[in-house]
Amino acid sequence: RSSSGLGHRPLKAGITGSPKGIPSEESRTEINSIDMFYTYILKSEKNGSYYYGSTQDIEQRLRNHNSGKVRYTKGHMPYKVHYFEVYQTRKESMRREKFFKTIDGYNWLKLQKII
Numbered sequence: 876r877s878s879s880g881l882g883h884r885p886l887k888a889g890i891t892g893s894p895k896g897i898p899s900e901e902s903r904t905e906i907n908s909i910d911m912f913y914t915y916i917l918k919s920e921k922n923g924s925y926y927y928g929s930t931q932d933i934e935q936r937l938r939n940h941n942s943g944k945v946r947y948t949k950g951h952m953p954y955k956v957h958y959f960e961v962y963q964t965r966k967e968s969m970r971r972e973k974f975f976k977t978i979d980g981y982n983w984l985k986l987q988k989i990i
Contacts, residue, residue, distance in 0.1 A: 911961050912968035916975065916990065917948070918957035925990055926954065927975040929968040933959065958989050 913933045917926040917940060926948050930936040937956060940948045948954060962968040974980040984990045 911963065912965050914960045914962065914968045914971040914975070915956055916958040916984075917954040919948075919951040920953050920955060921951050924951050925957065926951075927972055929965075929972040931965070 910931075912929060912931050913936075914929045915927070915933060915936070917928070917937070918924070919926075926940070928936065933956065937954065939945055940954050941952055943949045943952065960968075960971060962971065975984065981990075
């Protein structure tokens, strides 16, 4: 196992710079977003807290978080996508989310200056 928590590398990763806080259309079409799975980190614009998750539809998931439909994030809205990685399978994406939620994952994110 690699120190980044996965043996496989993501198809794409990046810190978002779009005003809506979602990966740009160009970055999504570069990798053919159909049947792709995202591991993402949201950042609260209210208090700077982070939320880690995974989904197949990152735009809809962000809308769910920002509309108060997710109990954990409801009190920290609004959010924007701070960082994301794209994987071919749900299993890889969920494994990466689980890694981010560990102390090793936290340390890796800090070391990479992602959070």
